[in-house]
Amino acid sequence: MQDFTLPQIFTNLLLATRWTIVLSAIAFVGGGFVGFLVMLMRISPNKFIRYPSMLYVEFFQGTPLLMQLFLTFFGLSVILDWNLSPWTAAAIALTTYSSAFLSDIWRGSVEAIPKGQWEASTALGLNYVRQLQRVILPQAVKMSIPPTVGFAVQVIKGTSLASVIGFVELTRSATAISNVTFQPFLIFTIAAIIYFCLCFPLSLLSKRLEHQFAYRT
Amino acid sequence: MDYTLQFSVVWNNIGLFIQGVLLTLQLAITSISFGLILGILGALGRTSDNRLFNGISIAYVEFIRNTPFLIQLFFFFFGLPSIGLRLSPWQAAVIALAINFGAYSTEIVRAGIEGIRKGQIEAGLALGFKKLQIFRHIVLIPALGNIYPALVSQIVIAILFTSVVSQISAEELTFVGNYLQSRTFRSFEVYLAIALIYVGIVWLIKAIAFLIQKRFFAFMQYTR
Secondary structure: HHHHHHHHHHHHHHHHHHHHHHHHHHHHHHHHHHHHHHHHHHHHOOOHHHHHHHHHHHHHHHHHHHHHHHHHHHHHHHHOOOOOHHHHHHHHHHHHHHHHHHHHHHHHHHOOOOHHHHHHHHHHOOHHHHHHHHHHHHHHHHHHHHHHHHHHHHHHHHHHHHHHHHHOOHHHHHHHHHHHOOOOOOOOHHHHHHHHHHHHHHHHHHHHHHHHHHOOO | OOOOOOOHHHOHHHHHHHHHHHHHHHHHHHHHHHEEEEHHHHHHHHOOOOOHHHHHHHHHHHHHHOOOOHHHHHHHHHHHHHHHOOOOOHHHHHHHHHHHHHHHHHHHHHHHHHOHHHHHHHHHHOOOOOOHHHHHHHHHHHHHHHHHHHHEEEEEEHHHHHHHHHHHOOOOOHHHHHHHHHHHHHHHHHHHHHHHHHHOOOOHHHHHHHHHHHHHHHHHHHHO
């Protein structure tokens, strides 16, 4: 039995916050890559490419993130006979989760581009790839920045669920410390404040960007 | 790959699954109802001229929206007993879900309130509408129509969030999954079945929402 002083609790929680940040970054960047591909599939004129991506998004948006973590952690280990570490499982599950939501956000921005832009670029003789690259995506990216930043907040909050499969990050270490110190009220309050300090600036940024873009266009 | 899938564990325990679905729906309906009341109160505070109410409402919304639900849940279930307020898993789950949903719906309801323009009410007066008619046709129904899509997607998110309360052993669908998984070790089959059930619930809610929208808010597409 060990007694923790307040500074010790705080340091330990902050140390664990590193892993929350690392996992969020992996999920966000990985989710961005996969999400971009899914978005490309989703806007494809070919329905055999489009339908699988719709199914993908529907599945990940229609099931709880916790269930996706369980499916990856328990399910994949059994099926593929890999012994997934909580690290790998959390990274995979959060990446697929982020990719589904990001692809949906970005698809929305692409579809918000007026049809005239497609027609004009066709008239200029650009092929599909060039159209996307030179005309459509540059405009869509601008529009999608505020909601994408906003989604980063969801990813950070989502990483707290990785604690359930044994990934040691902020929530997990808060639980562990409160089990030892019997001060759950204090410790979960501190943990909540740390999460708030991570998420609130991003929320503010997202809101500010949204206003900026709203006035400019 | 020498693992063979056996979904018999799902068929053999179908009763448990049905019970889980019913508990999840019960939990969702209770907490969303309370949450909506909180959301309306929050929105009234957010739009009021009173700086105190306004401040409380902003603090509530921002703090809840920028912290993970799991932490909020642990705070209510593990944190509150240490200051003398003991809650059962079910009570803690309902309170945490309601407070969470309240914060998100505050912003949605606020947008609805702010979306009603004064000119429309004046137009109603000029056309000789009675007060109650103005409230019904010009304020309430268009406001509901405005916030309806956002509210439905928030409700879907709230239903998916109920799975998290299995972590404080409140009994619902995910709890059933954890229980079966620990007894049968058929984790993939059990969790896949449960994931698909959630998809089914979400589709059902979306279908109902679509029918309601067609019945009550079909005129909305002409108002903009």
